[in-house]
Amino acid sequence: MKIIFLVLISIIFVSCTTTPTNENGLVVISQSEYERRIEPASKKVETYRGILNTLHLSATLINSQVIDAQILHQARIYQWNAEQVEAERAKMLEVATNQTQMFLSLYTPERKHDDLHKNKTLWKIFLDSQGRRYEGKAVKIKLLTNEIQAMYPEHTRFATPYLVTFPVSTKSIDGQPVKLTLTGTVSSVSLDF
Numbered sequence: 001m002k003i004i005f006l007v008l009i010s011i012i013f014v015s016c017t018t019t020p021t022n023e024n025g026l027v028v029i030s031q032s033e034y035e036r037r038i039e040p041a042s043k044k045v046e047t048y049r050g051i052l053n054t055l056h057l058s059a060t061l062i063n064s065q066v067i068d069a070q071i072l073h074q075a076r077i078y079q080w081n082a083e084q085v086e087a088e089r090a091k092m093l094e095v096a097t098n099q100t101q102m103f104l105s106l107y108t109p110e111r112k113h114d115d116l117h118k119n120k121t122l123w124k125i126f127l128d129s130q131g132r133r134y135e136g137k138a139v140k141i142k143l144l145t146n147e148i149q150a151m152y153p154e155h156t157r158f159a160t161p162y163l164v165t166f167p168v169s170t171k172s173i174d175g176q177p178v179k180l181t182l183t184g185t186v187s188s189v190s191l192d193f
Contacts, residue, residue, distance in 0.1 A: 028076035
C-alpha cells in the first residue's frame with residue numbers, strides 16, 4: 001500500500017514539473033525564473049553626501065546568459081512563434097558580436113545631473129575587463145515604465161533608463177570579471193560583475 005501511495009505521489013510531482021511553453025509550443029520562462037537568471041548579472045549601488053542621497057544606480061550586464069533569458073522571457077510575454085524567436089536571437093547575437101550592452105537605471109535628486117545620454121554629460125562610463133578599459137556611450141530608453149520593469153525589475157519610475165554600449169564583443173567578456181565605473185563631479189561608483 002505504501003509503495004502504491006509513493007508511486008502515485010511521484011507521478012503527481014513529475015506531472016507538475018513540466019517545462020512551461022507558450023501558445024505556440026515554444027519553451028518559455030516565467031517572470032520569477034527570468035529574474036533568477038538575470039540576478040547574477042545585476043548589481044546596484046547608492047551614494048550619499050551626509051544623509052542626502054546623491055545617486056542610485058542599478059545595472060544589468062547583458063551577457064550571453066542574459067540574452068538567452070531575455071529571448072525566452074519575451075517569447076512568453078509576446079507569445080512569439082519559432083520564427084520570431086530565431087529572428088530576435090539572430091538580431092541580439094549580431095549586436096553582441098561587435099559590442100557589449102548594459103542596462104542602467106539612474107536616479108539623482110538633481111534632474112540636471114541625469115544627463116548620461118548628452119554629448120556634454122557630467123559623467124564618464126567605463127567597462128574594465130581583462131586589463132582593458134572601454135568607454136561607453138549611453139542612449140536614453142524611451143519605453144513605458146512597465147515595459148522596462150518587465151525586463152529589468154530593479155528599475156523604478158523615479159529613475160531614468162539607459163542602454164550603454166561598449167566597443168567590445170560580449171563573447172570576449174563572458175565568464176570574465178567585469179567592472180562598471182560611473183564617474184563624474186557628482187559621484188563616482190563602481191560595480192563588479
